[in-house]
């Protein structure tokens with residue numbers, strides 16, 4: 384038996400879009416303070432899985448627990464019932480998400496982007512939220528650009544602001560969906576550095592990425608997905624060096 | 640030596656001749672009666688009509704915008720009953736002429752004084768008690784406002800749909816509820832798409848409000864009509880009304896430019912000047928006529 388309860392627990396998660404079965408029974412576990420990297424070819428359902436975790440998509444069957452609690456549902460008997468919006472929002476707020484295309488709010492400055500949710504969702508006093516926002520921007524090295532609008536920032540800077548924005552809600556779990564895929568190669572490093580810092584501070588993270596180097600150095604676990612299933616998982620160094628499945632090997636040979 | 644662009648010269652000459660003829664007729668033709676125009680331009684009934692036109696426009700746009708935003712949000716609701724009701728409203732009010740709607744409300748509202756006080760039907764109401772005047776004004780405001788709401792709803796809906804769904808998802812992932820996302824994330828961005836047509840709608844409403852004359856509301860046009868019905872100076876009074884409408888629409892166009900610029904903040908290319916007064920403002924180089932966002 385494990386010493387600690389998992390931060391994220393997925394049990395037989397199924398998801399379909401019409402006739403297309405995108406997730407065909409995902410089981411996985413992420414311990415607190417662990418960094419799990421999710422790899423897989425395009426269309427294998429990685430993004431869909433992350434979106435199910437914070438209930439941006441509804442699952443068709445299976446269970447997703449974050450810190451022991453179902454995210455968008457309540458279990459009565461053995462049926463799932465969709466929760467009230469307020470409760471869904473409360474549980475979502477504990478899960479940070481970083482998107483491939485940043486999705487910063489373009490009409491707000493960097494500082495406002497980071498301070499907005501704590502004020503609007505947690506009803507924090509503005510001064511408190513702004514102070515924390517400044518601290519978080521400092522942490523990702525962007526304090527000097529606090530008053531810049533997203534359109535005035537580089538892709539790497541925007542993604543670092545997006546990370547600070549997610550952290551402002553003080554989440555228990557951070558989800559990253561290909562955070563560096565939309566970036567010019569020379570900007571990838573600064574974002575990965577910010578994520579590495581976060582991992583060292585003990586944040587629990589699930590990272591969809593094609594950055595094998597990051598998975599090997601920062602990841603505690605690596606999961607390879609294909610066709611809506613977990614094909615292989617283990618310690619990143621081992622899986623990358625000696626994949627046991629043919630599909631993993633074929634994929635790695637293309638990415639490496 | 641042959642001319643470089645012969646047709647351009649021909650066109651220029653034609654335009655100049657036409658312009659000269661127009662000016663000549665404007666200055667000399669007695670029917671325009673510039674003396675009469677000058678006499679009525681700032682007269683009491685015309686200025687009161689002008690004020691009423693502004694009030695009508697303001698009230699109708701206020702109803703149109705408030706109800707239009709509501710209808711647009713309902714239209715996009717996942718609840719089929721709500722979106723269906725909104726669709727039905729838009730279908731009905733866009734599908735019938737606004738003039739018919741004004742007359743319809745006028746006749747409904749004309750019932751109230753009859754029931755309450757016993758004032759007879761008919762044009763007598765125009766000169767009647769305060770009650771009947773208010774009710775005809777209300778009829779005009781309702782007719783114009785409810786009709787505007789249907790058009791405005793479509794403008795707002797287009798604006799909302801223009802905002803990237805990634806914005807909603809990012810806001811959701813931060814735990815924001817639907818209402819907050821709409822107010823703080825989606826609508827402020829939709830504004831960039833909504834504001835330019837709002838200016839156009841307001842300008843259009845300023846002119847459409849003249850239809851209130853059908854409900855015997857003494858706005859600018861009806862005031863002019865009342866005067867020329869007495870003194871037969873038809874053309875000069877129509878010129879008076881037109882000059883005021885032109886002056887107001889020009890002012891609104893300039894105001895629109897500044898509002899558009901405000902909602903374009905955060906986007907790199909600033910709003911290009913689109914209309915003549917805007918170009919004029921820019922060429923005059925007025926401070927702040929065009930702000931450039933410089934990355935620091």
Ligand SMILES: Nc1ncnc2c1ncn2[C@@H]1O[C@H](COP(=O)(O)OP(=O)(O)OP(=O)(O)O)[C@@H](O)[C@H]1O
Nearest residue numbers: 400403405423424425426427428429430431432561
């Ligand atoms: N909202 C949706 N409606 C219909 N089909 C969808 C929807 N979202 C995703 N899909 C489909 O589900 C499949 C899995 O998509 P998903 O985005 O999860 O893949 P992915 O592993 O993240 O791929 P990529 O590496 O390209 O991001 C794809 O075939 C996609 O077309």
Ligand SMILES: [Mg+2]
Nearest residue numbers: 429430431560
């Ligand atoms: Mg994806």
